[in-house]
Amino acid sequence: MLIDGEVNHTNQVEEEAHFDFDLFVIGAGSGGVRAARFSANYGAKVGICELPFHPISSEVIGGVGGTCVIRGCVPKKILVYGANFGGEIEDAKNYGWELNEKVDYNWKKLLQKKTDEIIRLNGIYKRLLSNAGVKLYEGEGKIVGPNEVEVTQLDGTKLSYSAKHILIATGSRAQRLAIPGQELAITSDEALSLEDLPKRAVVFGGGYIAVEFASIWRGMGATVDLFFRKELPLRGFDDEMRDVVARNLEGRGINLHPRTNLTELTKTEKGIKIYTDHKEELLADVVLFATGRAPNTKRLNLEAVGVELDNAGAVKVDEYSRTNIPTIWAVGDVTNRMNLTPVALMEGTCFAKTVFAGQPTKPDYNHIPCAVFSIPPFSVVGLSEEQALEQANGDVLVFTSSFNPMKNTISGRQEKTVMKLVVDAETDKVLGASMCGPDAPEIMQGIAVALKCGATKQQFDSTVGIHPSAAEEFVTMRSVTRRVTASGKPKANT
C-alpha cells in the first residue's frame, strides 16, 4: 500500500540510524525515481539528487525524469507519432481523401510541443517524488564513502549526507564515434531537439535508435541514408525479422547501406560531407551517430570507494543489484543489463523490496518484451529463432505469417506485416513471438503475458480471434512453416 507524505516509520532501525537518510539515490530517471518512491513507501527516509533539466544531457545536465522522459522513450514516441502521419496522409488518398501532393509540415511547432510535454512530465515526476516524501536535491552527486554522498549544487556549494544505502541510478549517455570530423555529427539527444528538420539526413548505426530516427525523418519527408556495419540492422533480434524490418524501412524510402562504416566527416558549403569505407561520398544536413550508449560512471568517484566496473564502464552488480560494496547498489542503464525503462522500473521495485520491505527479490529477465518504434514498428517477446535453437532441448517449430494488412488493400501500400511464433516441439511451449507491422508494440503486450506464464501453442490456437484485426493472426497460425533441429538445418519445409 502506498504511504504518502511524511515518513515516520524509521524507528525500528533507530539504534543504528545515525544516518541522514536510509537511502540516497544518485540519478532521478526511471530506475532511481521508482526505487526512491517505493523505498519511501516502505517507510525509508529517502534523498535523491539529479542534475538540472535540459533536453540535451551532458556531464552537468540531466533533469528529473531521466533519459526516458526527457531524451528517450517519450520525446522519441512523440516524433514517431508526428512522422507516422506522413504515411497516413499518403494512405488516405485511395480511401477517397483529397489532399495536396505535398502537405506542409511545421517542425518548430512539433518541437515546441514536445518540449512543453517533457517539461510537464518533468514537473509530474518532481511531484511524484515529493508526494512520496522523497527529498530532492538539484546538483551533481558523488560517492565519498560507502555511506556518504556529496551533492555539488548549481552555485558550487557542496552538501554532504550520510546514508545507510546508496543507489546509483545515473543511466547512460549517447556516444560518438571517434572518426575525423566527429564533432560535426549529433547524437540522439540533439536529434530530439533539432532547430530545423533536415532535408538530407545520414544515420550511422544499426540499433533501434538508428532505425527509429531514420523512420522519423523519413516520415517527415527527409531523404534518409542509414549506414550500418552488419548485413542487417538490429543485431541480436531474430534474423528473419531483421530482414523484414530492413525491407520495410526500404519500402518506406530509406536508403540502406549495409556493411558500411563512416570514415570521415568534413564541413562543406553544401553541408556535411560523409566518407565511407566503400569510397562513397554523400552530403547531408545532419549526421546522427547512433553508435551506442555508455554508462554514466565517470564522475561518480566510484574508484575511490572501490565500486567495481566492467569493461564497458558499467557498474557490476549481483542478482539483487548490489555492487561489491555492500551498502552501494545500482539499477538501470548504468548497470548495462537490459537497457529499457520498464526493466529499470522492475529493478528499482525489486531493490526497494529487497532492502526496505524485507523481501529479497531478484528482477526476472525472462520474457521481457520490447519494441522498436520504427515505421512500421517491430516488437518481440521471448526468444528469437536462433536463441531458441540454442536453448531448446529438441526441435523448434517455426510458425510465420506474412500478409498484406487489410488497410493496405485499399491504400495500395506495398508492405507486408510479418508475425512469427517459435515453439518448442517437445513441450509445445511458445518460446518467442515477434511482429513487424502497424500496432506491433500494442499487440505484443498481451502476448507477453501469455509467454511469461508459459503458454503453449495449443493455448494460442484455442483462443478465438478478434476479427478483423492483425493480432488475430497470432491465434490462427495453423500450419508449421518449418521444423528446425538444433543443428540449425530445417528438416522439412512445408
Added chain:
Amino acid sequence: MAAAAAAAAASSLTTPKLTFPSLQSLYRKLPLSFPLSLSSSSSLPLPKTLTTTTTSLSSRRPLSHHRRRHLTTRAEAENGAEASRHYDFDLFTIGAGSGGVRASRFAANFGASVAVCELPFSTVSSETTGGVGGTCVLRGCVPKKLLVYASKYAHEFDESRGFGWKYDSDPLHDWDTLMANKNAELQRLTGIYKNILNNAGVTLIEGRGKIVDPHTVDVDGKLYSARHILISVGGRPFIPDIPGSEYVIDSDAALDLPSKPKKIAIVGGGYIALEFAGIFNGLKSDVHVFIRQKKVLRGFDEEIRDFVAEQMSLRGIELHTEESPQAIIKSADGSLSLKTNKGTVEGFSHVMFATGRRPNTKNLGLESVGVKMTNNGAIEVDEYSCTSVPSIWAVGDVTDRINLTPVALMEGVALAKTLFQNEPTKPDYRAVPSAVFSQPPIGQVGLTEEQATKEYGDIDVFTANFRPLKATLSGLPDRVFMKLIVCAKTNKVLGLNMCGEDSPEIVQGFAVAIKAGLTKEDFDSTVGIHPTAAEEFVTMRTPTRKIREHPPAEGKTDHDVKAAAGV
C-alpha cells in the same frame, strides 16, 4: 483479416496431417454418419471401434481442451444400413459464408466429398442474392472495417495538426472513390474465397439451396443427396414494420450507398449502430443516433458503455437516448423525418436502422423436415451443432449463438472434426474476445463487472482512465479506459475491457492469457512495453474498488494517479 485468412487457408491445405492419401481414401469408405446422441457418447467412453484409423489418428498430439470421445459400437450399428447407401456428397453445405466455407474446406481436407451452394453475389443481401464469402466478407466485418479506416483519417488529420502538419484547406472526402475501391476489394475477396473452395476440392453450386428431406438438398430444381447437410445461411438485418419503414436503409445498404449522407439518423444502440455512427461522422455527415435504452451497447460492461458514449459525443455524434422510433415521414423536398416517442427530428437525408439481425431460416424447407427452431427463428442445435434432425447440422449466425466470424469459424472446424475426423469436438465459448469498431473502438474478453459480480460475488476491479500520449500533443479530448476484473478468491483475471485507440489489437494477446486462466500476479509479473497504451494492463497496482458480497461492498476508491510513464 480476410486477406491473411486467405493466405492461411491456402497454406493449411498443405498441412501434413491431411496429405496421407491412404487415410483420405479410408475416410471415404468409412461409415462416418454416427449420431451424436449426447446421452450415449457422454456417459461411456467405449473403446475405439474404428481401430486402424483411430489408432493412427490418436497418435497425434492430444488436444488438451477437448476430451476425446469415441464412436460407440451402437452408433455404428444403427447406421449400418445408411452407410451403405450412396450419396452424391458426404457433406452438402447451404451457405458459403465464414462458417460454411470453413466447415466445407476442413471437411474436404479430412477426406469428405463436399458441395456448397450459395446465392449470386450482391453487396446487398436478399432472398435471392448473397455471394461467396458471406456477411463477413461482403456486408460485414470487411467492408465495415474498410469504411472505418476511411473515416478514421478525419480524426487523424485533426490529430496531425497538433503534431505540426498543415493543410491548406480542410481535406475533403470523395465518396465515389471510396465505394469503387471498396467494391473492387470485395470482388477480389469473393474470388479468393471461391479459389479457396476450389483448391480444397469443394464443389461450388450457385443457387438457392432448400432442404427436401434429411439427406436431400434442392438447388434451383436440381436435387443432391448428402450424408450430412450443413445449414450455414447466416442472418440478415431486421427492420421493424413501422410506418415509413420503406424509406429506411439497413447496414447492407449503408455499406454501399450511392452518395454520402448529409445528415443521417441511425436507430439502434448495438455495435452496428455505433460503428456506422463513427463511419459517417468521420466522413463528415451529421450523425444522430437514436437508442431506446438509457445507454448504448447493452450487455457490455457498464463503465465501457458510459465511456464510449461520452467519447463519441465528444467527436460530434449526437446521441438521443430513450427514444423509440414510431414513424419515418418523407417530406416534399425528399428529406426524411424521424418521429419518436419524444418528438420529431427533421431533415435527414438517410435513416438507417441497426435494430438487430434475424437468422435466414425462411424458405429453407426446415419445417417440412422437422428441424426445430427457436422463437426468433434460429436453428436449435446441440453442443456439436447438430439440429433436431440427426443428419442436419447448423453453424454460424443462423444458430444465433455468438454471432461473430471467428466463432462461426470455430464451429465450422469443430463440426468438420466431429463428422469427418473421428474427433467429436464442441466449440468452446469461454473467453471469446470481441471488438466494436466504434471510434474510439472497444475490445473485450471474459466477463463484465456485472457478470463477474453475479457469478463470483467477491471481485477486485482495476481501472485506468487516462489521456494517451498522442492526445497530449494533439490537444484532442481523446481518452483511454481500461478495466481488469479479478476474482478476489483465486486472483484469476475474469474479464478485461478497453475502450480507446487500438483496443481490438491490444485485447487479442490478453485473450490468450485470459483463456489460459492466468492470474493478476501473472499480469503483474510481465514487464511493460514502453511507451504503449497496452502496458497499463500490466501495471495496474491498486484496485479501484473491491466488491464483496458480505460484509457490505467496500467502496474504498484508491485512485492511483497515472503518471505518463508510470514510474
